């Protein structure tokens with residue numbers, strides 16, 4: 001699938017995933033306190049756990065840049081990443097494939113060990129550092145159990161659904177189901193730990209104003225927000 005906007009697509013093992021909740025009445029999301037981030041309750045690793053990370057392919061310099069940005073999470077999350085060539089690594093990265101995606105947390109354990117659990121396709125020596133950081137922080141957020149912030153049970157983005165479906169059909173080639181699952185859907189509060197919606201989260205997609213009611217928009221986030229840092233530290237305390 002072509003992915004011109006660098007959007008991340010949710011990936012789940014067969015039979016896994018989240019049950020969608022009905023879209024609640026839109027309220028002004030800017031009124032919500034900014035704290036949060038959402039973590040899948042049953043996909044968390046153990047606090048303090050060392051996760052082995054292997055690259056299945058990819059340019060050496062690009063791998064180093066990916067590692068450096070991924071490790072930013074460890075300043076706040078009590079987890080360890082061991083990068084190397086392991087026969088069995090919990091996180092297996094392919095730099096070839098289609099677009100960007102990652103399994104969420106321990107779902108990676110269900111993946112065939114010959115297959116990647118994360119795809120970071122298309123980075124090269126000239127890739128802009130901000131863009132690379134944005135994608136790597138976001139995908140490693142998934143790898144340690146975070147889900148999309150726009151899917152937080154607390155999210156109240158005033159989407160214009162008809163325009164959202166048209167937009168992703170045109171620019172991503174997504175059918176309605178794919179668009180619903182990746183953009184409009186929110187997770188039930190029973191399945192995720194979350195705090196109020198954080199528009200600054202690295203796990204939040206950009207929201208163009210032409211797809212919402214009332215001119216609401218969110219830009220591209222390329223750093224861990226204050227909310228991201230505080231929340232992941234709560235999920236994996238003791239970093």
Ligand SMILES: [Zn+2]
Pocket residue numbers: 008009010138142148
């Ligand atoms: Zn994502």
